[in-house]
Amino acid sequence: MRVITSAEIDRVLTCPDLVDALADAFRGDMVAPVRHHHEIERPGKDATLLLMPAWTGPTAAEGFVGVKVVSVFPDNGARSLPSVMGTYLLMDGATGEPLAALDGTRLTVWRTAAASALAARHLARKDAESMVMVGSGALAPFLIRAHMSQRPIRRVALWNHRPERAESLAAQLRDEGLPVTVTTDLEGAVRQADLVSCATLSTAPIVKGEWLKAGAHLDLVGAFNLSMREADDEALRRGEVYVDTPAARREGGDVAVALKSGAIPESHLKGDLFSICASPPARAGEAITVFKSVGAALEDLAAAMLVWRRIGQTS
Incomplete structure (x- = not known):
């Protein structure tokens, strides 16, 4: 072996x-x-x-x-x-x-980032150029590279609650030739972004639905239990919501939490990676899309x- x-x-x-x-x-x-x-x-x-x-x-x-x-x-x-x-x-x-x-x-970090990029292949606008990466942990560089492999991303704004950690990661990624800069104005960055990816351990929503512009794609990766949130209920209500597997309806934060509280009904979920890959959905240009992953064997x-x-x- x-x-x-x-x-x-x-x-x-x-x-x-x-x-x-x-x-x-x-x-x-x-x-x-x-x-x-x-x-x-x-x-x-x-x-x-x-x-x-x-x-x-x-x-x-x-x-x-x-x-x-x-x-x-x-x-x-x-x-x-x-x-x-x-x-x-x-x-x-x-x-x-x-x-x-x-x-x-x-x-795990490779496959998690690739799953988000697979969803974005079908759910993000084909002309998506600007990205916000929320969080600067182990997953962040993999998510940035994966999303850039699927869409023509020209600008990446990196935000972390500890700016010094964001600065360190941004410098490493710039050394690779990636167009990453640090932002301390998360709201302003999200309002301009075509794609927002979150990989944090937050227990309270960081990204607000009112910040998402028409046509934006929101990728929620980090909240892995029912006590964690990365986006608020308004973000889910405004978006066409997809998950990686049916387990995301009961596991992880964000979607499972919103379903449990009644903030969104089961019918609000449009599909999962099985249905997306079998029959890619038609994407309206102004639609906001949301993808939540909890991981799959x-x-x-x-x-x-x-x-x-x-x-x-x-x-």
């Missing part, structure tokens, strides 16, 4: 190819059961173990089985360790033989399969 590091994943993946691989996965024959969620009692704060299995179906061209194992240990900060760590195990679909253990954390499997193919070709 091969161990595949984050550096190897970065070496073999590209945004356009991964977006295409996810599109094939959402149109194809894959099985992804409900993720397993286990609480682990520990002194201090309890830990969490997440298991996300998926496998290709009988009509798939190649057979694979995979599972992502994610641990969340909130007290790890005191040990100078990440609180969230993950590993992806890829197995042969015909024999169950373990093929590779991949860096699960790196695989089939995305991890599709990404791991692509890495495995590329590793074999480049070894």
Whole structure:
């Protein structure tokens, strides 16, 4: 069994190819059961173990089985360790033989950004030129690169509640040749943006619906539980709302919260990545669109399969 590091994943993946691989996965024959969620009692704060299995179906061209194992240990900060760590195990679909253990954390940021870009491929205006990135954490650079691979983005305004962190990331991305500048005026930046992507841990709405201009696309990635919000109810009410999978109706912040409170009805949701990829929606030029992702095991499997193919070709 091969161990595949984050550096190897970065070496073999590209945004356009991964977006295409996810599109094939959402149109194809894959099985992804409900993720397993286990609480682990520990002194201090309890830990969490997440298991996300998926496998290709009988009509798939190649057979694979995979599972992502994610641990969340909130007290790890005191040990100078990440609180969230993950590993992806890829197995042969015909024999169950373990093929590779991949860096699960790196695989996750790649596939999460690619899923948002896949949605934007169909939901954002084709002439979208300006982007606002809300948040400057680990996902931010991947989201910027992924969205730029699908739309002719010429300007990216980066906002973070700690401006110094935004400045540091913006400098790194400019060194790559990306057109990223820092803004401290989030409202002003959002009002001018064609595409707004959010990846934060906020527990209160950051982006207001009244700020979104006609034709804007809002990408909500960060709020992963029911106590978190990145956009207010008005943003959801104004937009044509899509989700990555049906799980987003009950998991994560924003859409699940608004459904639970009655701020929007179930009928307000227009579709998910399965329906988007099977039958791309017609987009009215002035429509505001919203995409909410909570993550899906089939995305991890599709990404791991692509890495495995590329590793074999480049070894």
